[in-house]
Amino acid sequence: MARYRRQDQIEETVAGALEAAGGRWSVDLIAKRATGVRGYRVTLAFLEADGGRSAFVELDPAPAREAAAALAAELRGDPARLRRLLEAELGG
Numbered sequence: 001m002a003r004y005r006r007q008d009q010i011e012e013t014v015a016g017a018l019e020a021a022g023g024r025w026s027v028d029l030i031a032k033r034a035t036g037v038r039g040y041r042v043t044l045a046f047l048e049a050d051g052g053r054s055a056f057v058e059l060d061p062a063p064a065r066e067a068a069a070a071l072a073a074e075l076r077g078d079p080a081r082l083r084r085l086l087e088a089e090l091g092g
Contacts, residue, residue, distance in 0.1 A: 008033035012072040020083040024049040031068035039063040
């Protein structure tokens with residue numbers, strides 16, 4: 001299991017109300033600097049607004065904090081990509 005320090009974590013909201021997979025989702029990007037991972041391990045956390053479902057999508061590692069922040073900004077502007085990632089994770 002990877003270990004990290006709190007100051008080596010980045011959390012950014014990517015979407016507050018993404019309509020996808022039959023629900024409304026909030027999406028957060030979480031990037032953690034961890035042992036065994038070069039750079040920052042990046043995960044998208046999808047949480048359904050009614051609390052019914054959640055999904056976690058692992059993305060390629062980001063080489064630096066700035067790259068993780070840039071990825072969050074990129075994803076903020078691409079809801080279609082977020083929908084595709086969620087639907088792939090949910091198997092539909």
